[in-house]
Every structure is written in C-alpha cells, then in structure tokens.
Amino acid sequence: MKSEQLTARPDVVPAYAPSASALLAVLSTMAVQTEVLAGQVEQGFGQHPDAEIYRSQPGLGVILGARVLAEFGDDPGRYADAKARKNYSGMSPITKASGTKRVVLARFARNRRLGDALFLQAFAALNNSTGARTFYDRQRARGATHYQALRTLANRLVGILHGCLRPTPSTTNTTPGTPNQTNSAPQLDRFRSWDV
Numbered sequence: 001m002k003s004e005q006l007t008a009r010p011d012v013v014p015a016y017a018p019s020a021s022a023l024l025a026v027l028s029t030m031a032v033q034t035e036v037l038a039g040q041v042e043q044g045f046g047q048h049p050d051a052e053i054y055r056s057q058p059g060l061g062v063i064l065g066a067r068v069l070a071e072f073g074d075d076p077g078r079y080a081d082a083k084a085r086k087n088y089s090g091m092s093p094i095t096k097a098s099g100t101k102r103v104v105l106a107r108f109a110r111n112r113r114l115g116d117a118l119f120l121q122a123f124a125a126l127n128n129s130t131g132a133r134t135f136y137d138r139q140r141a142r143g144a145t146h147y148q149a150l151r152t153l154a155n156r157l158v159g160i161l162h163g164c165l166r167p168t169p170s171t172t173n174t175t176p177g178t179p180n181q182t183n184s185a186p187q188l189d190r191f192r193s194w195d196v
Contacts, residue, residue, distance in 0.1 A: 041066050050074060053164050057157060058132050059125030064117055068161075071114035082162040090115045091155035106151060122154040132157075 008016060045051050045066035054065035072078075072085065079085040086092035090110020096103045125132035132153060139149035 038063060045069065048074065050165060054161070056164070057121070057125075057161055058129035059121035059123070059157070061124075064120055064124070067117045068114065068121065071111055071117060076165070079162065082159045085162045086155055086158050088114075089118055089154075089158050091118055091151060091158050093151075093155075118154040118158065119150060122150050122157060125153065125157065 042062045045054075045062055048069065050069065051065070054060055054069055055062070057065070060068060072088075079088065083092065087107070088111060090107040090112075092107065094105045094107055096105065122132070122136075126136055127133075135156060136149050136153050139152050140146070144152065
C-alpha cells in the first residue's frame with residue numbers, strides 16, 4: 001500500500017468523485033437498514049414458541065435460526081419423519097446401486113435457500129461444537145471431501161433438529177375440552193449426543 005498506485009487521468013477524477021460519494025451514501029444507508037432489519041427479525045423470531053429449540057442447535061443464531069425456521073415452516077405435522085425433513089432440505093444423499101456399482105450423490109432438486117442456510121449452520125457448528133467438529137473430522141478421515149463432510153454434518157444436524165421438534169405424548173395437552181397443543185421445550189436435551 002505504500003508503493004505508488006495507479007491514478008486516473010485528471011480530467012476523469014471530477015466525474016468519479018460524485019459517483020463514489022453517492023455509492024458511499026447508499027452503502028451507509030444499507031448498513032443502517034440492515035441493523036434495523038436484524039432487530040426486527042430478532043424480535044419476531046424470539047416470539048416463536050420453537051425459537052429456544054432452534055437457538056439451542058449448534059451453529060444457529062438469531063438470523064440463521066429464523067431463516068431455517070422460515071424455510072422449514074412451523075407446522076408440526078408437515079414432516080412425517082426425520083428422513084422427510086432431510087429430503088426436503090436436500091441434505092440427505094441419493095444412493096444409486098446396480099449390480100456391483102454403488103454411487104452416493106448430492107441432491108440437486110432441493111430448497112436452495114434452506115440448503116445454503118444449513119451449510120452455514122454446519123460450518124459455524126465446526127467452531128462452536130466439539131461434537132460437530134469430531135463428527136466432521138471422522139468424515140474427513142474416511143476420505144470425504146470438505147463439501148461431502150459438511151453436507152453429512154448438515155444432514156446430521158437436521159435429524160437432531162427434527163428429533164427436538166417432534167412432539168411426544170408427554171408434551172401434548174390431552175385435557176378434555178381443550179385443543180391439543182404441543183410444548184417441545186422439554187426435549188432440548190434429548191438429542192445432545194452425537195451418537196444418535
């Protein structure tokens with residue numbers, strides 16, 4: 001940076017100065033509005049009944065947790081099992097086998113916004129969870145590439161999330177005359193183990 005830099009011709013500099021000032025004003029406004037939007041997302045996400053479960057997952061903060069919740073939806077009966085949730089997210093692999101050949105491929109038909117959010121979750125979980133790091137390292141030791149190991153970790157995290165969100169009979173209100181309501185909060189500690 002201390003060396004001499006390329007300069008624009010003197011007659012072009014007056015044209016670039018207003019353009020650079022306008023771009024700086026737009027970027028400053030965008031930064032302010034990003035903070036406002038983050039505050040609104042945090043407030044709205046915090047009011048959701050499953051927010052605590054999403055926040056308890058490794059790698060999910062307020063913004064990413066809200067994004068994953070929005071993409072999965074909050075209908076408890078939408079996914080029959082963890083496999084259905086994994087398939088929707090695109091994290092579960094496709095296995096093709098015929099005769100002596102067996103190939104494992106990534107899903108291409110998937111919700112890309114959800115897939116991107118889950119990859120970010122898995123990547124963030126590597127630094128924040130020793131279980132996630134151990135699982136990732138085990139996949140890499142088996143010969144998986146970074147992308148394959150990250151996808152496998154994201155697949156595992158989706159399964160754990162599904163297990164935490166699944167209502168059980170002990171958390172369902174069965175009082176006669178009242179609608180069935182579920183409370184998933186007591187299940188936070190059910191799937192802490194990476195040996196699931």
